Amino acid sequence: MSSRIVPSTCRECYLGCGSLIHLEDGRVTRISGNPAHPHSRGAFCAKGINAPIAAREHRDRILRPLRRAGDRGSGKFNPVSWDDAFSEVADGWAEVIATHGARAIAGAVSGHFYDRGVAMALLLRGIGTPNYMVNQDLCQGGRATAALLTGIPMLPGIELKRAKVIFAVGKSPSESNIIEWVNVQAAKRAGAVLIVADPRRTKIAQAADIWLRIHPGTDAALALGLVHVLFEESLLDREFVDQWCIGADDLRTRAQPYTPAHAAEVTGVSAELIVAAARRIGSTKPVAMLLGHGIDAQHNAVYTAMAFNALLALTGNIDLEGTNQIPKRYPGFRDYNTIVNDPSLRMPEEREREIIGGQTYPFWSSRRSVHQACHNPSVIEAVLTGRPYPVRAIYASGVNIVCTYPGMQRTIDAIRSLDMFVVATDHMTPTAQFADLILPKTTQLEEEAVFIEDNCLTIMQKIVPARGETKTDFEIAIGLRDALRARRLLAFETLPWNSHREFVDHQLVDSGVTFDDLCTNGFREFPFAYESYTTDGFKTPSGKVELSSHQLQAAGYAPTPDYRPAPYAVASEEFDLTLLTGIRTMALHHSRFRNHDWARRLHNAPELRIHPVAAARKHISDGDWVWVEVPGGAGRACLKAELTEDVPLNVVATGMGWWFPELSGPDFGALTFNVEAAIPYGPHWDPISGSAEARNCACRIRRADPAEIPSIPTRKLAVTG
Ligand SMILES: Nc1nc2c(c(=O)[nH]1)N[C@H]1C(S)=C(S)[C@@H](COP(=O)(O)OP(=O)(O)OC[C@H]3O[C@@H](n4cnc5c(=O)[nH]c(N)nc54)[C@H](O)[C@@H]3O)O[C@H]1N2
Ligand SMILES: Nc1nc2c(c(=O)[nH]1)N[C@H]1C(S)=C(S)[C@@H](COP(=O)(O)OP(=O)(O)OC[C@H]3O[C@@H](n4cnc5c(=O)[nH]c(N)nc54)[C@H](O)[C@@H]3O)O[C@H]1N2
């Protein structure tokens, strides 16, 4: 028997932990963390261990292209050849282009920064459409836009473990980020002070020296309260502020009303704790800040993140050892953002300006935005109403929009009304059920990629050949491009590669390293300097940190961040609770792994965490199924009560993404058990980023009568993988 171990990088989620793939006689038998990898140092999770093998080997994996055989959503498909699949997509798009123009075709993709995002963006540009949906408006859109506007970096990366003060806001790394969780614990062991702002008693909150148990949606008032104390008590790094910041006086004026007493009244955190936290942040260096998803996908997301960012600038905690880091660059390496922004791979500006959302959200949907994505809920609206112009075809790759976009029934209605819906996926999902064509995807062990994590170039190696007829996203995009070109439908040559490896080589060609060089270790560390802004400046119009933003002012927004109460924070008699969604669990990744036995053994139902006293008032016991309804939501969701004192009395909390492959299609139970069935995709969008108020909402709950529910999964059903 021949055994070998190949170093690679896990991509089951965006963390990119260094991995070791164990093979025996060419078969992958085990996957473990790579202790030598500088980014993760051996940190690894259940998804990384189990998912790549389970996904590859899954007995229900889609291995050939499939064409719809019955009505849309009937679940009837027949296999077709790739040639036929590419031709049919190209013919369908040709009709849409002839009738409505190229902009009537939209793409949907997840994790823009993955190569699948590049493949999608460049394919769409080739057709001549700017309409490119990424899920980042539901993810880190607010924080990323705030970082763009202020110039203040979002993350500390590995410097986290060297921090002396860690401030985590809306972040639960024990559930969502194994690397950060390991590094927080290491910093704590070395004596760091930990400050946490979260309404839930998470593991990181339990480990905190100061836990700010904040009312959901009031974070900007907390941040401005902290800013207020820094100014009042002169806890500033004067030298850094004078030399590297503009707008400090405007920010001081903005924070003036947010005395500790006022901030306490709004946030529910005591004035003493606000002052104590500000003193810690202002008196000890280095400070690292982890702004999490808890403050994003909220209607005031950008201002909230800007106000927290300001704490780092005012105290001079930027790009030093142990602080948030300006992302490091490997000379000559082309990362995904560089390629998407390469002028030679763009459409003419007037075409790009047609993007849906560009007029309303210039910091989200324009050339100067982070992701240059369209405003997703406006695309759904365009499909249903034809306004601002018709969208008649969607190509979704690597995203399960039925299960992960709020407003599920509207998403389904929109998909049903399309002229053409194409989905690329490795397994059947509620989204793929509605497809006209399903394009079968490779899985992690069958793909290669190169990217940067902290200060190392790291690679994902192709370990085994693709199963069946599956292809990578790039190979699919190239096939579609060729079919379009044959029909003279390619408006622009924006996808210049002929294989996935050619693309990877293009990323590396000017770096002096080849993919093969990287295969021995799986990564290459590179040197970097702290305080890179001293040579490069900050990436803002002024080259400085903008505590008061020129760009916002020029676009007609108030230039300094302010607090605006969340619509859901005002409890009514009818909707008396606040619902937090998207609480992560280590066994799941959004809507994924519901078809994997290993994951279902760890997590088998959509939970609703509720305080025992609140539950008793509503006659709800642990394990009861509960209906959740949200104002403005078109449906409701059935979740399983989990009694815990970790949530406040007036707050309930759930995960996301649920569906049960063992239930019948087309939605596989998603319309009943997935929280997106209950919550709307707006209104209440962040006016700057367009992020939907989707993370938290007001809600009401009641115990479900088992007779009301068509079929409640009460046990693990026979799924394999
Ligand atoms: N296992 C697993 N890990 C994942 C994922 C997954 O699906 N599964 N998804 C990945 C992705 S794409 C993302 S974007 C990240 C998200 O992950 P992070 O950005 O790390 O956020 P979370 O750890 O989910 O923590 C959010 C916290 O915010 C709190 N919160 C909710 N509302 C508020 C509020 O109004 N104010 C404050 N201060 N806190 C609030 C919640 O109680 C929760 O503890 O996770 C990533 N990691
Ligand atoms: N209410 C609410 N909604 C949320 C959130 C929340 O907290 N609350 N969180 C939001 C966040 S942060 C995010 S990031 C999104 C996530 O939303 P999605 O990206 O839709 O989430 P996933 O379930 O990870 O879906 C990935 C799909 O991609 C496919 N897939 C997996 N790997 C590959 C691959 O390598 N290539 C291709 N082509 N396909 C692949 C599979 O079909 C899988 O179903 O959800 C958002 N939605």
Ligand code: SF4
């Ligand atoms: S956290 Fe888990 S799934 Fe994400 S990259 Fe690391 S090992 Fe993979």
Ligand SMILES: [Mo]
């Ligand atoms: Mo995300």
